[in-house]
Amino acid sequence: MPRPTPPRRVAAPRPVAPKPLPSRAWRQTKRLLAESVTIVLSVLIALAVNTWWQGRTDRMRVRQALTAIRDEITANRAALAENRRLNEGIVSGWDSLLARSPSAALPLDRLPRPPELVNEAYATAQTTGVFALMNYRVASEIGRTYNRQDLTTLLTDRMMERFSDPAGVELRLARDEASRMFNMQLRVDSLYMLTSRTLTDRLNRMGGPASAND
Numbered sequence: 354m355p356r357p358t359p360p361r362r363v364a365a366p367r368p369v370a371p372k373p374l375p376s377r378a379w380r381q382t383k384r385l386l387a388e389s390v391t392i393v394l395s396v397l398i399a400l401a402v403n404t405w406w407q408g409r410t411d412r413m414r415v416r417q418a419l420t421a422i423r424d425e426i427t428a429n430r431a432a433l434a435e436n437r438r439l440n441e442g443i444v445s446g447w448d449s450l451l452a453r454s455p456s457a458a459l460p461l462d463r464l465p466r467p468p469e470l471v472n473e474a475y476a477t478a479q480t481t482g483v484f485a486l487m488n489y490r491v492a493s494e495i496g497r498t499y500n501r502q503d504l505t506t507l508l509t510d511r512m513m514e515r516f517s518d519p520a521g522v523e524l525r526l527a528r529d530e531a532s533r534m535f536n537m538q539l540r541v542d543s544l545y546m547l548t549s550r551t552l553t554d555r556l557n558r559m560g561g562p563a564s565a566n567d
Contacts, residue, residue: 361422411486412547416515418483419474422495423556429470429502432541444535465531467509475499492557498552501545508538 443463450457475495478484484492512534 360534414481414483415486418474418478418481419487419491419556419559422478423553425471425474426498426502429468430546430553431548432470433468433505433545436466437539437542440465441535443532444528447531451528465512468506470502470506472499472502491559494548494552494555498548501541501548505538505541505545508534508541512538520544 443465446463447460450460478495484495487495512531
């Protein structure tokens with residue numbers, strides 16, 4: 354006869370020890386940690402927003418300055434071309450007068466006029482520190498253009514000084530002097546025209562015109 358199978362012993366479940374409740378000090382520590390993390394995150398978000406807003410403000414300032422500079426240079430270039438056309442017409446009139454009277458005196462009502470070149474936008478950008486926010490190459494090109502504009506103005510002022518007291522000056526001598534000055538200024542004006550046109554074309558390509566990092 355087969356032997357009966359002895360019954361299997363079932364292990365009794367182990368008693369589960371109750372988890373100790375967190376102490377008051379630990380609860381305060383967790384609360385302080387949570388508050389600290391919240392404060393740090395708030396500060397980082399505020400800094401990020403401030404940096405973004407400052408960058409946006411700087412780009413707007415640069416864009417406004419470059420727009421004003423572009424428009425100013427374009428107007429100066431047009432004024433210089435018109436002034437040269439006017440002065441060449443005045444000197445051509447001297448030739449007609451010399452043909453009629455070789456010993457004629459310099460006419461007081463027909464003297465060369467200086468061009469009205471301005472640099473208000475450039476001076477404002479310097480005063481407000483906008484150039485420090487620009488791309489170095491753009492700022493350098495602007496400075497080079499206005500330096501050549503100053504040279505053009507200087508040569509024109511010297512020519513005006515030469516004819517500031519025309520009484521008694523023979524027209525033939527004045528015509529020869531004006532011809533030499535015009536030839537010298539033509540080279541300077543041509544260089545300024547080229548530089549300024551290159552700059553305005555660059556600003557136009559940069560999108561009307563550029564941002565601080567272009």
